[in-house]
Amino acid sequence: MGGHEKTYRDATGSLLLPRIIRLDDNLYGAAFTLMKLVPARHILLKAEESGLLGPNTEVVETTSGTFGLALAMQAALMKRRLTLVSDPVIDPALHRRLVDLGARVEICAHPADVGGFQQARLDRLDRIRAERPDTFCPEQYTNPDNPASYTVVAEHLESTLGELDCLVGPVGSGGSMCGTARALRATRPGLRAIGVDTPHSVLFGHPDGSRVLRGLGNSLMPGNLDHREFDEIHWCTAAEAFAATRLLHRSTALFQGPTSGAAYLVARWWARRHPDARVVVMLPDEGHRYQDTVYDDAWLAARGLAGAPPEQPVEVVDPTRPSDVWSRYAWGRRSLGQVVGAAAGELIA
Numbered sequence: 001m002g003g004h005e006k007t008y009r010d011a012t013g014s015l016l017l018p019r020i021i022r023l024d025d026n027l028y029g030a031a032f033t034l035m036k037l038v039p040a041r042h043i044l045l046k047a048e049e050s051g052l053l054g055p056n057t058e059v060v061e062t063t064s065g066t067f068g069l070a071l072a073m074q075a076a077l078m079k080r081r082l083t084l085v086s087d088p089v090i091d092p093a094l095h096r097r098l099v100d101l102g103a104r105v106e107i108c109a110h111p112a113d114v115g116g117f118q119q120a121r122l123d124r125l126d127r128i129r130a131e132r133p134d135t136f137c138p139e140q141y142t143n144p145d146n147p148a149s150y151t152v153v154a155e156h157l158e159s160t161l162g163e164l165d166c167l168v169g170p171v172g173s174g175g176s177m178c179g180t181a182r183a184l185r186a187t188r189p190g191l192r193a194i195g196v197d198t199p200h201s202v203l204f205g206h207p208d209g210s211r212v213l214r215g216l217g218n219s220l221m222p223g224n225l226d227h228r229e230f231d232e233i234h235w236c237t238a239a240e241a242f243a244a245t246r247l248l249h250r251s252t253a254l255f256q257g258p259t260s261g262a263a264y265l266v267a268r269w270w271a272r273r274h275p276d277a278r279v280v281v282m283l284p285d286e287g288h289r290y291q292d293t294v295y296d297d298a299w300l301a302a303r304g305l306a307g308a309p310p311e312q313p314v315e316v317v318d319p320t321r322p323s324d325v326w327s328r329y330a331w332g333r334r335s336l337g338q339v340v341g342a343a344a345g346e347l348i349a
């Protein structure tokens with residue numbers, strides 16, 4: 001049959017959209033193999049189309065996580081040169097995989113005085129871009145094509161599930177939650193968006209501090225995070241997220257990573273409190289990378305991270321104060337300045 005080849009997709013295209021799985025009466029999971037393929041593929045294809053990626057342009061980016069993997073997969077398919085700036089926290093198996101995909105990985109040995117390794121990586125990236133003449137940086141934290149790429153995910157959710165009442169998901173760059181919520185609200189402005197962060201991440205007002213949970217949270221404020229998209233914010237600790245990841249696995253057989261666990265914990269609680277609402281939770285990556293950590297009881301116990309997830313969050317009055325247990329704040333679609341200002345006013349009053 002002549003037209004056969006048209007029906008085949010390449011690897012990143014075939015993995016792009018999440019599987020939609022029913023997790024509870026009114027709760028659905030959007031389970032991605034690797035959510036970051038959505039922005040990585042969109043940004044690189046669009047840059048090629050617009051001429052930003054010329055025949056010899058090298059793609060350069062800073063990442064120690066899944067965005068780097070997604071870029072390396074996409075760059076391999078597009079036969080593009082790719083340099084990734086990372087840090088010593090990079091997981092060795094991920095490092096090997098990036099190299100196998102043809103990426104050049106540069107490791108920053110020391111953190112910056114302010115902004116830690118994330119700032120050190122950005123400084124190195126700036127130097128690379130100044131030295132090399134023809135580079136393109138996808139800039140996931142500021143490129144509006146990151147949130148815009150999630151329109152296809154919103155369309156997929158809508159066409160599979162119909163009208164949704166609530167979207168829950170982890171926040172790192174802000175791209176997935178802001179982009180998906182914005183696109184869903186084009187037809188359903190009342191949709192609630194609940195962001196999941198971790199204590200000591202600056203995203204929703206905490207002072208920067210050391211964090212065990214990776215993939216969500218941030219030491220720097222990303223331009224792609226529009227705080228006004230969020231109705232509620234929850235902060236989950238690493239131990240709670242890990243326990244919820246295992247609970248998700250045990251109770252639904254879904255084998256996902258720890259940011260999925262954190263989002264599941266919050267979504268399950270919210271969905272049970274709103275039995276008439278149709279809730280969907282973003283589950284950004286699979287569990288394979290975390291077999292020797294989150295899925296290893298001995299690893300968890302040795303670090304004091306074992307335990308059952310709590311049943312409910314504590315309500316916080318001051319969102320700038322990290323709590324050491326799962327906490328929740330009614331953000332109310334306000335800017336960061338509005339929230340922090342109002343919290344300070346309430347505390348003084």
Ligand SMILES: Cc1ncc(COP(=O)(O)O)c(C=O)c1O
Binds near residue numbers: 036067173175215
């Ligand atoms: C595993 C995982 N979960 C969640 C996120 C957060 O997604 P976003 O950057 O779209 O806010 C990331 C971001 O890198 C991630 O790697």
